[in-house]
Amino acid sequence: MPPTLAFDVYGTLIDTHGLIPLLGEMAGEETAPVLSRIWREKQLEYSFRRALARDYVTFATCTRQALDYACATLGVRLTPAERDSLLERYRTLPAFPEVPGALARLQDSGARLYAFSNGTREAVEQLLRAAGIRDAFLDVVSVDAVSSFKPDPAVYAHFLAQAGARADRTWLVSGNPFDVLGADHAGWHTVWVQRDAAQVFDPWGHEPEQVVSDLNGLTRLATTWG
Structure with a gap:
């Protein structure tokens, strides 16, 4: 898989x-x-x-x-x-500058790409289309379906069910430490996008598996997902 x-x-x-x-x-x-x-x-x-x-x-x-x-x-x-x-x-809102190109390269890596958001499906669809990146994703999975928000464990279980994915084969990519910790708690792999070098990750004793400064760093990690 x-x-x-x-x-x-x-x-x-x-x-x-x-x-x-x-x-x-x-x-x-x-x-x-x-x-x-x-x-x-x-x-x-x-x-x-x-x-x-x-x-x-x-x-x-x-x-x-x-x-x-x-x-x-x-x-x-x-x-x-x-x-x-x-x-x-x-x-x-605009996408970060490197996002469109990085997503296009990740599509070529063979990974299955999904958008996973606190926003409603309609809002996220509009946002991604306005930014010109909707076609990079197989689907949009919204927490709205379970009436809760990240990092509630229920939303990570909902994602796996919707995407037909296994926790041990799923990577969360997020710039939000609370989201990374929530996915880690759910048994996922994690990548923290640390766009600000001064930002501190929460000292909870659980670190992200990978840290990148922007999405371009993900393409260099693609071989580790095999």
Whole structure:
């Protein structure tokens, strides 16, 4: 059975800080990076909290509520039109520059490529198509089907069922340490995409099997998946 590569989407393939230039126009250039960081941190925190509380809403709702929190924290007053524009643009965030080429090379390696995301299937399909990378994947697997979020063990079991894959032949590729740890707990192989050299992996006593600085590094690892 060829190896299965499950790619996280937000923060791994797609740049979640891709709206900083637009945020700069609305909130000021100095505020924009801080606003983007708080927005992303709260988006993930809300998904964790809702999964634990079994109070599921879609990832888009977490995103909207996190934006409202970030703006309130920094005293940024968006008009309704600006808020709507940001949320609409979030549906078409850009891919990181090396992603299209790296995915094309990985397709040639014989591995089975899937997108695996907290976003709904519809949202992820739109995001990948807008970035021009949807055709790289056999399918999109969303946590929405089990009404929870990563790193709930149920979502990793759901992926295996949907992809017809075995844990010991599946690699998670993610830029998010919590996702890597969740997949490791589920018995998967793991690759951490450490795009920021200053980012620290959580010291939980479980390290990713491989660390790469971007997706180009994956093509150099393809022989280890055999």
